[in-house]
Amino acid sequence: MTSRRASVLRLAALLCAAALSAACTREPAGTTLKFWTIGREGEVVAQLLPEFERAHPGVHVRVQQIPLTAAHEKLLTAFAGDALPDVAQIGNTWIPEFAALGAVEQLQGRVTDSSVVRQDDYFPGIWDTNVIDGKLYGVPWYVDTRLVFYRTDLLAQAGFAQPPRDWDEWRRAMAAIKQLGGEKKYAVFLPLNEFEPLLGLALQQSDPLLRDHASYGNFESPGFRRALAFYVEMFRNGWAPPMSNTQISNVWDEFSHGLFAFYITGPWNIGEFKRRLSADMQDKWNTAPLPGPDGPGAGAAGGSSLAIFHSSTNKQLAWELTEFLSSVPNQQRFYELTGDLPARRSAWDDPALAGEGYARAFREQLERAKPTPKVPEWERIAQEMQLMADRVIRGGVAPDVALRDFDAVTDDILAKRRALLVKSSVP
Amino acid sequence: MNKPVANKSALNKHYVPWTFVGPALLALGVFFALPVFAALLLSFTDFDLYALADSKNLRVVWLDNYIEVLRTPLFWKALLNTLYFVVVGVPLSIGVALGAALLLNSPLARAKAFFRTALFAPYVTAVVAVALIFRYLFHTRYGLINYGLEYLGFAPIDWLGDPHWSMPAIILFAVWKNFGYNMIILLAGLQSIPIELYEAARIDGASGWRQFRHITLPSLRPVLLLVAIITVAGYFQLFAEPYVMTRGDPLQSTVSVLYYMFQQGFEWWNLGRATAIAFLLFALTFFVTRLLLWFARRHGEET
Numbered sequence: 001m002t003s004r005r006a007s008v009l010r011l012a013a014l015l016c017a018a019a020l021s022a023a024c025t026r027e028p029a030g031t032t033l034k035f036w037t038i039g040r041e042g043e044v045v046a047q048l049l050p051e052f053e054r055a056h057p058g059v060h061v062r063v064q065q066i067p068l069t070a071a072h073e074k075l076l077t078a079f080a081g082d083a084l085p086d087v088a089q090i091g092n093t094w095i096p097e098f099a100a101l102g103a104v105e106q107l108q109g110r111v112t113d114s115s116v117v118r119q120d121d122y123f124p125g126i127w128d129t130n131v132i133d134g135k136l137y138g139v140p141w142y143v144d145t146r147l148v149f150y151r152t153d154l155l156a157q158a159g160f161a162q163p164p165r166d167w168d169e170w171r172r173a174m175a176a177i178k179q180l181g182g183e184k185k186y187a188v189f190l191p192l193n194e195f196e197p198l199l200g201l202a203l204q205q206s207d208p209l210l211r212d213h214a215s216y217g218n219f220e221s222p223g224f225r226r227a228l229a230f231y232v233e234m235f236r237n238g239w240a241p242p243m244s245n246t247q248i249s250n251v252w253d254e255f256s257h258g259l260f261a262f263y264i265t266g267p268w269n270i271g272e273f274k275r276r277l278s279a280d281m282q283d284k285w286n287t288a289p290l291p292g293p294d295g296p297g298a299g300a301a302g303g304s305s306l307a308i309f310h311s312s313t314n315k316q317l318a319w320e321l322t323e324f325l326s327s328v329p330n331q332q333r334f335y336e337l338t339g340d341l342p343a344r345r346s347a348w349d350d351p352a353l354a355g356e357g358y359a360r361a362f363r364e365q366l367e368r369a370k371p372t373p374k375v376p377e378w379e380r381i382a383q384e385m386q387l388m389a390d391r392v393i394r395g396g397v398a399p400d401v402a403l404r405d406f407d408a409v410t411d412d413i414l415a416k417r418r419a420l421l422v423k424s425s426v427p
Numbered sequence: 428m429n430k431p432v433a434n435k436s437a438l439n440k441h442y443v444p445w446t447f448v449g450p451a452l453l454a455l456g457v458f459f460a461l462p463v464f465a466a467l468l469l470s471f472t473d474f475d476l477y478a479l480a481d482s483k484n485l486r487v488v489w490l491d492n493y494i495e496v497l498r499t500p501l502f503w504k505a506l507l508n509t510l511y512f513v514v515v516g517v518p519l520s521i522g523v524a525l526g527a528a529l530l531l532n533s534p535l536a537r538a539k540a541f542f543r544t545a546l547f548a549p550y551v552t553a554v555v556a557v558a559l560i561f562r563y564l565f566h567t568r569y570g571l572i573n574y575g576l577e578y579l580g581f582a583p584i585d586w587l588g589d590p591h592w593s594m595p596a597i598i599l600f601a602v603w604k605n606f607g608y609n610m611i612i613l614l615a616g617l618q619s620i621p622i623e624l625y626e627a628a629r630i631d632g633a634s635g636w637r638q639f640r641h642i643t644l645p646s647l648r649p650v651l652l653l654v655a656i657i658t659v660a661g662y663f664q665l666f667a668e669p670y671v672m673t674r675g676d677p678l679q680s681t682v683s684v685l686y687y688m689f690q691q692g693f694e695w696w697n698l699g700r701a702t703a704i705a706f707l708l709f710a711l712t713f714f715v716t717r718l719l720l721w722f723a724r725r726h727g728e729e730t
Contacts, residue, residue: 073693101480376476
């Protein structure tokens, strides 16, 4: 009995000590700025921050890395639990969600007054992803868009000196490559578990993907039908293998073996291709903008932005960190450290990046990049889009039927948004 | 003189037990019953991202969530995946557990304490850490499992990338992880079987198999039922394994009902929909468990 009471007392004493020490460590540290980053960027950004802390005595930036696969739910859970940081890296397709939640600060006023962040230096389509109903909620940090990685040697063998610039040229090139390769080889790899290739083709059309204030699906429009028809054509003609990413154990190996000559993917693969392809393959690949219906077309505007949360008590400091990471020298250093493409045009003058031939196609396409529909429901709709495409390709469903179903599913997903639009509590 | 004493003891009778169970009941009420009840209410609303932003955007939709879930193909796919996992995983898990328990109970076994601990160890490991290790073991090119298969002359298997093999891989992992617990319960059951029964059977000239069939299995029946119910209820709640190893891929072949609920609830923040899925899973597990009990009772009456 006595020993139990003693242990209870000891526990109480321990708890008090813990509480005291927590209070003690908080006091003298000055201001702590909480900054959440996603994936590898977090490891790297820590190398830039000492300079920021030197310029702001008494300020400590605490970086927390969250893995990409868990980032979205972690941020939402943090919002629900009132535990958001001051500033965070967020995927620019998530901005509509956090804006709808009222979780992120409007930044237009700060940008107008800023001598560092200048809107005209940013790629317009990328900047636009941060603007919801005319209000700015984030500053682009780094960018990405998907385009074509291709085998220069296979294209040359098929009789093409230049990569295709429009759909007709692309068709001819794919047909010629398929003919050279025969039954077991293909021209292009469009993984059936990724929505991005079809999305890229769809964004090149003038018809918007959603209609009536983005409250209904617009997938039976002529534009989307054209994009889907071209996508399906690539499979029906045997130019593209009807496979998911997971069915190909190593895309880089298969690219080297010539299973396909075109692969639609993003800028991170520049580094991967350099690292993973063998030395004799290195002069046999290049990048090219995504061919459009007539001439080089648009692609989806992707990447990450820096956003400041409404709940932050250090908004001015959070903005200064955003400005610091947005400065041209820091954008360039960040590129050199990560290979992430900078969001500012003037950062592309950096010799390391200007000399990177594989990045040139990205630079060109970024000028034409277009945002995906800016509604919180978009990511779910995009996943449904890919299921629809898979039903057509591997399920043998007629495109008309699949598109009608897809529009119906989309309308279901957007039902709540429509109801709120009527009530106009969502502007 | 007698009466007040009796009264006092009657008072004690009511007072004492409630004092003892009170704290536990309070904790259960606050941390279990109340949230479950709140979740039931939530499943009748369309609580989503918009409602999270402003509670004025919350609407009562009664059974719409349940109807919508039942109309979603992915829910049925998740249900089929989960049933696959349960139907293959549970017998396998109990079979392995019974085998291990029999070996441990055998009079020939050496170093019993060591093996009992070693075989039980996987059960107490952290599922996420071990799942990560299994991801390496299952790796197509560098994994130890494929290395072994190749050594035996089999072609390598793309365990986590091929939709046909992803669920077997998850089942193998879950069986390895969980059989230790059942093994301990079954071992206790085996040890409680009177040794005289075996002696009598041996005198009658019964073979080892017949002893197992006619003594061991019937004596273990109540224990096996308990193990089956625990395992079925546990395996219906498949989540951590696909969450860590495959994230539902490839081709949604490892999306379980609980994983689907997680996606709805924490990826899309459709809490109304997610709680409806949770109650559907509860109803299903309840139904299957009742079925097992009914089956056991009927079987018990026949013998």
